[in-house]
Amino acid sequence: MKQKIKLLLTIVCAHTLLFSGSLNAKEPEKTLRDDGELFKVAIAGFTFVNFNLDETLKMMQEVDVHYLCIKDFHLPLNSNDEQIAAFHAKLAAHDVTGYAVGPIYMKTKEEVDRAFDYAKRVGVKLIVGVPNHDMLPYVDQKVKEYDFKYAIHLHGPDIELYPNAKDIYEHVKDLDPRIGMCLDIGHDARDGQDPIADLKKYKDRVFDIHMKNTTAATKAGKTGEIGRGIIDIPKFVKMLRQVKYSGACSLEYERNMKAPLAGIAESIGYFRGVIDATK
């Protein structure tokens, strides 16, 4: 109980600091950017697979991004409440909020249970997951029990499980409306789909978005910086507004992952340039 109160206080503290901006007293010339949109500019934790949490948060600060999808290599699934509280406190000290967890692969009921329990203890209400098809009825049961949203991650032509938005929709359309997708626009395009049309079509089932771009609308397409590729980002941003998308748009940067800062910065800059220019 004491642990839980401590955790709660840490989270409250973190949020107070984040939204009051009082941490910025140290750097008076820097203010937290307000993108002025329903959606949030964020980064997917996988972007930082080669970096520890301190390095990750330093990079996020550098590019003025304040929402992170939490990956298990930064906060293991078996973390206890104290470790979770320390994690949130560290994020808050860098003006960052962990808005969801995942992607988490789930092949068994035990793995589904573990993921939901983890998300609850972390204090988020959105899981990005990759459930085996036969786990979907159980996921359906769990979202009702927890009142969480569950975003299935699509991965293009590389993996048979959930190659594109349509495939996910076909699997979830008869399930609880809290089960939907994390629309990875690069991988959707690499599977020959139109991510802008898909956002419009499946808007009620899109709970998270992975931002990137791809050099071609085929499996051979390489994903990379948001501004380098065939996806029309200005058109996508306009569609985000048209469908009133209010979730996160998380950069998942998968090129040059050993030295990603330049690609991250360019991507975030490009995204914000498009946002500002299309207001």
Added chain:
Amino acid sequence: MKQKIKLLLTIVCAHTLLFSGSLNAKEPEKTLRDDGELFKVAIAGFTFVNFNLDETLKMMQEVDVHYLCIKDFHLPLNSNDEQIAAFHAKLAAHDVTGYAVGPIYMKTKEEVDRAFDYAKRVGVKLIVGVPNHDMLPYVDQKVKEYDFKYAIHLHGPDIELYPNAKDIYEHVKDLDPRIGMCLDIGHDARDGQDPIADLKKYKDRVFDIHMKNTTAATKAGKTGEIGRGIIDIPKFVKMLRQVKYSGACSLEYERNMKAPLAGIAESIGYFRGVIDATK
């Protein structure tokens, strides 16, 4: 004579490589970006004051920028033809063209002479300079003799010499039309001016532009990333097109100069996001 032919051949070679893109054979997935504008996305050499030429070109490659304003710390004013040829060859190997030289301060006739001779040997037809007021009649004579353009750099409220665009215009309006300005939009704004209105007003005298932004329209304003500040960059880009500006828009990044890559990448990304979104 032999030296001059060698220099010429090197330059021709460099340009052939640059525009044929044959260097990219090494990196098949990377193509040179075409921003599709009359103006060019470029970087001002001063951005790299703490880096040698190799480090500079590596950063330029990383952000896919292909035009550099040459600073004397990368190519000294007393370079001989062989050194200049080697410099151009190195730029070409990184798909970069040096489009101008400067800023160069000029307090005496000898310094003006030296700068024009240097630019001629470097093979550019644009000098970014800061001439003392009493040197202007001599600069006027030199631009006629060399048929060069001469862009006077403005530096906001920090330096008495040429604080803003209007000040430069007042000094050059009765001189040869090849004498004009390098419109530093950050410093012009820091001097309380409107750089977008100034671009429109002085378009026939704007030969180079320094891109940046500023946190305030006062001397206390800090310059930094193109997307962070009070200057409306989408509006500025639209004005670039409206006045048919065909010179370089050179990022001059002056924050975090010891580790500038993230700020450079974010700035170039933002600029290109705005360009793409306002086409």
